[in-house]
Amino acid sequence: PGRVPGLTAGVIRGADLFGYVGIEAVLDQMRRKTMKAGFEFNIMVVGQSGLGKSTLVNTLFKSKVSRKSCTPNYEEKISKTVKLQSVSHVIEEKGVKMKLTVIDTPGFGDQINNENCWEPIVKYVNEQYEKYLKEELHVNRKRRIPDTRVHCCIYFLPATGHWLRPIDIEFMKRLGKIVSIVPVIAKADTLTIEERLEFKQRIRQDLAANGIRVYPQKEYDEDAEDRIVNDRIRESIPFAVVGTDKEHQVNGNKVLGRKTKWGIIEVENAAHCEFANLRDLLIRSHLQDLKDVTHNIHYETYRVRRLNESNMNFSELELSIRPLENGNGDKSESESHL
Amino acid sequence: NTATTKEHREKEYVGFATLPNQVHRKSVKKGFDFTLMVAGESGLGKSTLVNSLFLTDLHKDRKLLNAEERISQTVEITKHTVDIEEKGVKLKLTIVDTPGFGDAVNNTECWRPITDYIDQQFEQYFRDESGLNRKNIQDNRVHCCLYFIPPFGHGLRPVDIEFMKALQDKVNVVPLISKADCLMPSEIKKLKERLREEIDKYGIKIYQFPDCDSDEDEEFKQQDRELKESTPFAVIGSNTVVEARGQRVRGRLYPWGIVEVENQSHCDFVKLRTMLIRTHMHDLKDITCDCHYENYRAQCIQTMTSKMNADKRVESPIPILPLSTPDVETEKLIKMKDEELRRMQQMLQKMQQQMHEQDL
Numbered sequence: 001p002g003r004v005p006g007l008t009a010g011v012i013r014g015a016d017l018f019g020y021v022g023i024e025a026v027l028d029q030m031r032r033k034t035m036k037a038g039f040e041f042n043i044m045v046v047g048q049s050g051l052g053k054s055t056l057v058n059t060l061f062k063s064k065v066s067r068k069s070c071t072p073n074y075e076e077k078i079s080k081t082v083k084l085q086s087v088s089h090v091i092e093e094k095g096v097k098m099k100l101t102v103i104d105t106p107g108f109g110d111q112i113n114n115e116n117c118w119e120p121i122v123k124y125v126n127e128q129y130e131k132y133l134k135e136e137l138h139v140n141r142k143r144r145i146p147d148t149r150v151h152c153c154i155y156f157l158p159a160t161g162h163w164l165r166p167i168d169i170e171f172m173k174r175l176g177k178i179v180s181i182v183p184v185i186a187k188a189d190t191l192t193i194e195e196r197l198e199f200k201q202r203i204r205q206d207l208a209a210n211g212i213r214v215y216p217q218k219e220y221d222e223d224a225e226d227r228i229v230n231d232r233i234r235e236s237i238p239f240a241v242v243g244t245d246k247e248h249q250v251n252g253n254k255v256l257g258r259k260t261k262w263g264i265i266e267v268e269n270a271a272h273c274e275f276a277n278l279r280d281l282l283i284r285s286h287l288q289d290l291k292d293v294t295h296n297i298h299y300e301t302y303r304v305r306r307l308n309e310s311n312m313n314f315s316e317l318e319l320s321i322r323p324l325e326n327g328n329g330d331k332s333e334s335e336s337h338l
Numbered sequence: 339n340t341a342t343t344k345e346h347r348e349k350e351y352v353g354f355a356t357l358p359n360q361v362h363r364k365s366v367k368k369g370f371d372f373t374l375m376v377a378g379e380s381g382l383g384k385s386t387l388v389n390s391l392f393l394t395d396l397h398k399d400r401k402l403l404n405a406e407e408r409i410s411q412t413v414e415i416t417k418h419t420v421d422i423e424e425k426g427v428k429l430k431l432t433i434v435d436t437p438g439f440g441d442a443v444n445n446t447e448c449w450r451p452i453t454d455y456i457d458q459q460f461e462q463y464f465r466d467e468s469g470l471n472r473k474n475i476q477d478n479r480v481h482c483c484l485y486f487i488p489p490f491g492h493g494l495r496p497v498d499i500e501f502m503k504a505l506q507d508k509v510n511v512v513p514l515i516s517k518a519d520c521l522m523p524s525e526i527k528k529l530k531e532r533l534r535e536e537i538d539k540y541g542i543k544i545y546q547f548p549d550c551d552s553d554e555d556e557e558f559k560q561q562d563r564e565l566k567e568s569t570p571f572a573v574i575g576s577n578t579v580v581e582a583r584g585q586r587v588r589g590r591l592y593p594w595g596i597v598e599v600e601n602q603s604h605c606d607f608v609k610l611r612t613m614l615i616r617t618h619m620h621d622l623k624d625i626t627c628d629c630h631y632e633n634y635r636a637q638c639i640q641t642m643t644s645k646m647n648a649d650k651r652v653e654s655p656i657p658i659l660p661l662s663t664p665d666v667e668t669e670k671l672i673k674m675k676d677e678e679l680r681r682m683q684q685m686l687q688k689m690q691q692q693m694h695e696q697d698l
Contacts, residue, residue, distance in 0.1 A: 289364075
């Protein structure tokens with residue numbers, strides 16, 4: 001009996017540790033869980049009747065998700081007041097499930113006197129924050145709090161080619177403080193490329209002059225990488241969009257487009273309009289960021305305000321908490337919220 | 339033309355299938371944190387095991403206490419934090435050690451400091467979560483507690499039962515058979531069966547692996563089955579490299595042979611590592627947040643509201659922030675938060691005034 005030949009032993013130091021721990025597997029675990037749970041996304045569309053809100057949303061998500069498309073006997077008429085209505089669908093793509101809720105704002109800007117027409121919208125946005133806050137403060141709260149907060153508000157600007165109108169400024173000023181606004185130039189097929197560029201420039205000037213901050217807000221850029229990407233976006237908004245659900249044959253391919261006597265306006269052709277840019281921003285690259293900004297910034301702002309409003313004077317509270325006893329039979333039954 | 343058909347097919351998609359990637363990107367940027375507690379008597383190989391698991395060398399210059407020093411030692415809680423980065427993913431790992439546990443002659447309620455520590459982390463989190471500035475909350479909650487059972491006995495000892503029962507509702511308890519290299523395979527099998535029986539018999543709630551989804555692949559399901567059937571894991575740790583079968587491995591060199599830590603026929607180290615890090619780290623955190631913490635929070639609020647009612651104070655629509663019997667540290671924290679609160683209140687008042695003036 002003896003030592004096994006060729007045996008060596010040595011202490012492992014930090015630098016020459018071999019093998020690997022495998023921590024990036026945590027990302028896979030997270031991915032699995034989030035895929036299973038699915039995602040929620042709530043998008044609001046605001047603008048006067050006839051600006052193509054319904055069509056655009058349907059085009060964005062390539063299905064009939066707008067209220068107009070899925071309400072039987074939908075009547076096209078201007079409602080007397082601004083009434084918000086939402087419709088939800090679960091859409092799936094490559095195994096990823098998303099519960100998409102589209103919130104419509106019929107009546108906005110359609111009246112003769114549109115004063116305060118933004119108030120029902122402000123109220124709705126805040127109501128969703130309140131709902132979430134209540135659930136978050138609840139004693140027995142749900143594992144996943146249902147999220148009805150508005151993650152993104154697409155504001156439709158008519159393609160006048162001039163400036164922002166007073167109603168645009170009023171709306172975006174107020175809502176820009178509580179929700180992420182993405183302004184778009186609607187029905188942009190009435191603008192030439194030069195007119196479009198000038199219009200956009202004037203809009204950006206107007207926004208800056210009125211202190212309106214639209215998404216992506218500069219102060220929420222997380223790092224230099226984000227800033228570069230977002231700066232590029234900020235220099236090209238608002239996107240000029242055209243929407244349609246009709247397909248035509250162009251060069252042997254089927255494309256989404258609007259057919260006129262002078263040509264076909266291809267919706268997904270970057271040379272024709274900026275629909276693809278909008279879709280990429282909203283869905284393909286910044287969807288999660290929109291949700292994060294809503295949760296980490298807009299919602300937190302609301303929460304702080306509400307907590308302060310409840311008039312608490314903390315030093316008055318003289319409660320103390322004893323460390324909890326072991327094996328205490330007094331434990332509450334919280335199985336129900338699992 | 340395959341390029342255009344692929345492009346065309348891409349156009350068919352809306353594109354929100356990139357969502358998991360968007361989340362992924364953000365998580366990589368943010369990094370993860372994990373707090374692991376180790377508990378058990380001295381000399382059961384806790385530090386060595388942790389070093390083996392995370393390829394670190396914590397406790398490098400540790401001084402081991404002799405018996406006389408240990409007589410007067412009480413149970414301490416020590417924390418070590420280490421940042422690990424692998425393939426771009428950052429993990430901030432915190433190891434909470436419990437030196438002194440079970441080492442005294444009289445070990446009555448030696449778990450008290452440990453349960454108190456866990457509760458304190460919950461309370462801190464509750465306070466932070468209920469506070470005004472939630473931007474950079476530090477999560478120090480204990481996500482998992484590895485409990486080391488000595489291999490010498492024939493099952494659970496009274497201290498094992500008491501400890502696990504004291505902690506079962508506060509943290510994910512993962513019992514381990516430590517220093518398993520002193521047991522033969524048949525002895526390990528017997529001990530595991532015995533332990534499983536007794537855990538059942540005494541109603542001890544240890545961490546349960548969640549069931550596999552039905553749509554997982556067969557390999558994953560097989561791995562999951564094997565994991566579940568080999569608990570409690572029998573582990574061996576090592577900080578030394580030995581040469582075995584022509585390779586450099588972590589192991590322990592004995593005259594009668596070499597124990598290889600990462601050899602699955604020698605011990606369950608690989609299973610433990612797989613479970614703890616590669617497959618269940620996220621679940622351990624979820625259960626801590628969704629069950630243990632929520633239980634604590636619910637109880638806290640109920641205790642506070644019942645006290646409030648007893649004092650006949652006005653019921654507020656929003657529950658209050660918790661305040662505990664403050665020690666010096668906590669006093670400082672409270673003062674800091676009060677200051678912050680006052681500042682925020684002033685700021686908000688100013689903002690509200692400005693908004694009001696703008697509206698006029």
